[in-house]
Amino acid sequence: MTDAILSTHGITKSFGALKASDDITLDLRPGEIHAVIGPNGAGKSTLIGQISGSLAPDAGTVRFLGQDVTRETVRARAQRGLGRTFQISALAMEDTVLQNALLGALGASGRPWRFFGSALRNRPLRDRAEAALDRVGLGDVASVRTAELSHGQRRLLEVAVALTLDPKAFVMDEPMAGLGSEGSKQLTGFLDSLRTEAPILLVEHDMDAVFALADRISVLVYGRVIATGTVDEIRADPAVREAYLGDAA
């Protein structure tokens, strides 16, 4: 527990009578991919919201890099090095791919109050943005308008924007959502190599990807973590089989 990069301790969040998070404790350790799975409505998005800072838990704490960040904003957590990707691509569609990556580089620089000088011709910003695009294989489409990208390319750009921040941990909300099997395979390969750089908390529906990638899996049902363990342990867990996996295992 002590060496966890990111952890939640008993976080609880209710919406009226619905307990969307019920005493959730989990952690993300260096070098691992920790997948969170669960049926629709299990509270995965609520959990991600509380970890990334867009939702405040009713009780419990969130710790990141040894600090209690429970009351910190999304922005403050990002500045500490929490790299997040969205389930539904949150990209500036009117802008080019490079401009989207530059936004991440600008955020990483922490100096947005520059009113003169071209952002596109700013060497440090551009190098950082282009390096991230090259890593996910979008270097060739840097000058394309984001709206013209394929769905799969947008998913990759999501990851690239997070990469520009050089995060200490990634929180990814269904990065495979809507990808075909080919795209999914490609992204799986990439995330596999990414874990040595920074651990990934992966919320994902795609079971093939989860079983291929995850070092550990936590299963969320009705806001509770019913099991945490390695892939084999989770596959074998009778409660998990009953609640969720069914035939998929």
Added chain:
Amino acid sequence: MTREAAVNAVILLLLVAVPGWALYADEPFTITLATRAVIFALAAVGLNIALGLGGLVSLGHAVYFGLGGYAMGVLASHAQNYTPLMEWPFVIEGTKSMPVIWLTAIVVSAIAALLIGLLALRTSGVYFIMITLAFGQMIYFFAISWPAYGGEDGLSIYVRNGFPGLNTLVPIQFYGLCLALLLIVLLFSALLARSPFGLALNAARQVPHRVETVGLDPVRLKLVALVISGAITGLAGALFADLNRFVSPTMLSWQMSGEIMVFVIIGGVARLFGPVAGAVIFVLLEHLLGGISEYWQVFLGIVLLLIVLSGKGGVIGMLAGRGRAHD
């Protein structure tokens, strides 16, 4: 050169050539009309930074336009009456110097935009529009009911304020001054759109939650945009008051806010020269149709309708085609 750049160059050429011709043909009224168009354009370039880049639908830009006007009116009226503005704790005299008046107008409008923005930016969408409108109305009724500076009747200034080295009473010289300011602000606006700040603001308009997750504050970005925007519109207000040598609460009215927005929409939201094209077209219609009928705004409405229905991009969009992401 892109088509948009060509269209912009033609507009620029007209702004120089038409008043030039008017000077040669001795048509001072045309020069006054052109000055009016250029000042409106300046006000709208200001709004375009908030509206086009920041996506902030401010229906209260008359506040800044009017405050700029009153900055001129108050300073100049004290100067012409030889009464100080303030005697305690230190003496502030009125002034007839344009640079000082401009600076005052910019600072006062910027502060107003900061205060209004701090409150209004807690909301978005329709609520943002309503709050900016409400502030506009508050200040409008305040100006009407405050007798010290003319109240409802407004404030007349007998002689246009001065600028070092120029005779601002000569229409073409005052026009030149206004055009120079417009060009400086257009240049600034173009640089701003390409700057790191512009990039972040542009993203804050489209995907604020993304901007937060890269560690930037979308609300603060928009607030700064609103302050810059208000300051520019305030400068335009000071010039407008100087053009008419008169300032009244009309400059603060919500119709004025609407007109500034109409300039931007006619010309093309987020287009560099959109506000300029819009203001020129508006002044032309006002003059040509206003001569035919008192109800010329019916025709303005039709023009506006056609432009809006034709799709985004305004007149610049029609002439130059769909906007590209600038690179």
